[in-house]
C-alpha cells in the first residue's frame with residue numbers, strides 16, 4: 001500500500017494513510033512523513049497499532065530526545081510520558097491553553113508525538129494554530145514593531161508550586177512534578193525563523209510567554225494581548241479529531257496547540273514523546289545568533305525581569 005497524504009483543507013494539518021509503523025520503516029518512508037510534517041505542520045498517521053517500542057523507534061528516526069521537564073516518564077521508557085485523564089477526574093483538563101510545548105526551554109522542542117490509546121467517544125479534540133500564517137497576516141507596522149524583540153518564556157503559571165499544576169492541584173492522574181525550577185525564564189525572539197523550512201513564524205504563546213525583554217509590564221501586556229488574540233484567529237486553526245490508533249506529530253516551531261475538554265465521564269489516555277531539534281539544525285541556529293530571527297540561547301534562572309506572572 002502506498003502512503004497517502006490528505007490535507008485538512010484549513011489552516012494546517014493533514015492525515016496520512018497507508019503506512020504501518022509497527023514494523024521497521026524505511027528511510028524513504030521517514031522522508032515522506034517528514035516532508036508531510038514540515039509542509040502541513042501537524043499530521044495524523046491513521047490506524048496504527050503500536051507498542052511503546054514502535055513509538056520509540058519512530059521518534060528516534062525523527063530526531064534526538066527532547067527534554068520533558070515536570071512530567072515523570074513511564075518506568076523503563078525515559079522518552080515517553082502519559083497524557084491521561086480518568087473518567088471521574090475533576091482537575092482542569094491538562095494543556096487546555098494555547099502553547100508551544102516547553103517554549104520556556106533554551107532548546108525548545110522541534111516536535112511532539114502523541115499516540116491515542118484510549119479516546120473518548122465525544123470531545124477531547126486538539127486545536128492547532130498555524131503561526132507562519134499568523135505572522136504573514138500581521139500588518140507591516142506590527143511586523144516592524146516586533147522585529148528584534150525577545151519574548152520572556154517561563155513555566156511558572158503552570159508548573160511552579162503556585163501554578164495550575166502546583167500544590168493546589170489535587171487528584172490528577174498524570175504524573176506532573178511541579179517545581180521551583182518553573183520560575184526560570186528564557187528568551188526567544190517574537191519572530192523565529194524555522195531552521196528546516198526557513199520560514200518566519202510568530203513565536204509567543206499565552207501559556208508560557210510572560211513578558212517582553214526590556215519592555216515595561218503595561219506595554220508588554222498590551223502588545224502580548226494583541227498578539228495572543230491575533231495568533232489564534234479561526235482562519236489559522238485546525239481541529240484535530242482523535243481516534244484510537246491515531247498517531248499525531250506536530251511542529252512546535254510554527255504551531256500553537258491547545259487541548260479541549262468535553263469528555264467528562266470518559267477516560268482519555270495517550271502516550272507522548274518530545275522530539276528535539278536535530279543536531280545539524282541546532283548548529284544552524286547557533287550560527288545565526290544575533291540575527292534577530294534565531295533564539296537567544298540565553299537562560300536567566302529565576303531572574304527578576306520584566307516578565308510577570
Ligand code: SIN
Nearest residue numbers: 083095125126259260
Ligand atoms: C499536549 O499538549 O501535549 C496535550 C494535547 C492534548 O491532550 O490534546
